[in-house]
Amino acid sequence: MQFEQIKALDETYLAHTYGRYPIAFCGGKNATLEGVDGKKYIDFGAGIAVNLFGVNDEAWKTAVKEQIDRIQHVSNYYYSEPTVRLAELVCRRAGAQRVFFGNSGAEANECAFKAARKYSFMKYGAGRSDIISLRGSFHGRTLFTLTATGQDAFHKYFDPFAGGVVYADADIASVEKAAEHACAVVIECVQGEGGVKALPEAFVKALAAFCAARDILLICDEVQCGMGRTGKFSAYEHYGITPDLVTLAKGLAGGLPIGACLFYEKTKDVFAPGDHGSTFGGNPVACAGGISVVSRITDGFLEEVEEKSRYLRKGLKEIFGEDALTGLGLMIGIRTALPAKEVAQKCLEKGLLVLTAHDLVRLLPPLSITKQEIDEGLRILGEVIS
Numbered sequence: 341m342q343f344e345q346i347k348a349l350d351e352t353y354l355a356h357t358y359g360r361y362p363i364a365f366c367g368g369k370n371a372t373l374e375g376v377d378g379k380k381y382i383d384f385g386a387g388i389a390v391n392l393f394g395v396n397d398e399a400w401k402t403a404v405k406e407q408i409d410r411i412q413h414v415s416n417y418y419y420s421e422p423t424v425r426l427a428e429l430v431c432r433r434a435g436a437q438r439v440f441f442g443n444s445g446a447e448a449n450e451c452a453f454k455a456a457r458k459y460s461f462m463k464y465g466a467g468r469s470d471i472i473s474l475r476g477s478f479h480g481r482t483l484f485t486l487t488a489t490g491q492d493a494f495h496k497y498f499d500p501f502a503g504g505v506v507y508a509d510a511d512i513a514s515v516e517k518a519a520e521h522a523c524a525v526v527i528e529c530v531q532g533e534g535g536v537k538a539l540p541e542a543f544v545k546a547l548a549a550f551c552a553a554r555d556i557l558l559i560c561d562e563v564q565c566g567m568g569r570t571g572k573f574s575a576y577e578h579y580g581i582t583p584d585l586v587t588l589a590k591g592l593a594g595g596l597p598i599g600a601c602l603f604y605e606k607t608k609d610v611f612a613p614g615d616h617g618s619t620f621g622g623n624p625v626a627c628a629g630g631i632s633v634v635s636r637i638t639d640g641f642l643e644e645v646e647e648k649s650r651y652l653r654k655g656l657k658e659i660f661g662e663d664a665l666t667g668l669g670l671m672i673g674i675r676t677a678l679p680a681k682e683v684a685q686k687c688l689e690k691g692l693l694v695l696t697a698h699d700l701v702r703l704l705p706p707l708s709i710t711k712q713e714i715d716e717g718l719r720i721l722g723e724v725i726s
């Protein structure tokens with residue numbers, strides 16, 4: 341199909357929930373995508389941190405195809421080998437005890453919030469059910485995760501909200517004030533949608549200590565900043581803390597829908613049969629993709645991510661200046677003189693895909709991006725800025 345045809349059908353038949361750039365992709369290799377316009381694009385977005393090994397990755401394709409040739413779905417009434425293999429891999433890699441699989445980041449967070457409430461209910465009874473969420477955070481689009489998203493812009497139109505969420509600043513006094521009826525605090529160690537902001541180390545450490553002292557569970561939403569994105573498997577490792585619940589999604593299955601809620605020591609036995617579920621959760625094809633991804637995020641691979649981050653950031657500093665960059669690892673925010681949306685539009689015209697987050701340009705390239713692809717992206721950014 342030609343682009344104009346695709347666009348016309350999209351406008352006619354899809355709900356108008358997205359503002360899209362005028363391009364459709366049909367293929368590519370690693371971090372180089374092919375548009376239906378026949379042009380090539382360097383991908384600094386990875387489908388929003390999803391395609392960790394880019395597109396058309398041989399190992400991932402083989403793993404997924406082999407599973408499709410066996411069985412595509414089984415109900416959770418039965419056992420499934422790919423599901424338990426991914427569970428073991430993820431738990432070992434993230435230092436967790438157990439995992440629940442869903443299909444998206446929002447569902448992973450819903451699971452964590454339910455787990456936190458049940459943990460508190462079983463130990464302290466009713467009335468200790470608030471989730472503390474940080475202003476500027478993003479936790480998903482379902483009604484409850486939207487409530488837990490600390491940005492008013494997302495709350496327009498959708499009243500009434502479920503309640504049971506209180507907001508705080510990334511400041512320990514502010515969290516203490518909000519904690520009277522709290523069972524959990526949820527944080528993104530590096531806020532993504534909120535503007536690629538790494539939380540201050542002193543705050544995160546103080547928060548972990550406060551949570552431990554009050555038996556308030558610490559939930560790390562690693563949907564965007566996890567999966568090796570920051571140069572560690574989990575972004576919370578940069579802070580030397582241990583959370584009670586962690587959520588993963590985006591990159592976990594390398595491009596197939598999946599979400600995961602990880603349970604640590606305190607929470608590992610909180611759920612009993614019937615407490616939670618998902619029809620597609622633990623889907624064998626998604627899990628086969630996940631096994632291919634997680635088994636390759638070794639310590640050696642994470643060193644390469646660090647190395648690529650240094651290389652890309654050095655190039656970006658030359659273009660945007662020393663103080664323009666935020667984030668950690670290959671999760672990069674750039675403060676630009678031109679409006680971020682305009683930078684993104686101009687990059688697209690020249691063959692580079694970048695994201696935005698508020699007034700920042702945001703880069704989340706595939707972790708497998710090559711130096712040549714980085715160089716080509718930097719060249720285009722340099723052209724756009726000069």
Ligand SMILES: *Cc1c(COP(=O)(O)O)cnc(C)c1O
Nearest residue numbers: 444445446478479480532563564
């Ligand atoms: C993307 C994102 C979510 C929501 O994930 P979905 O798969 O879109 O539901 C939740 N939290 C964070 C930090 C995210 O970046």
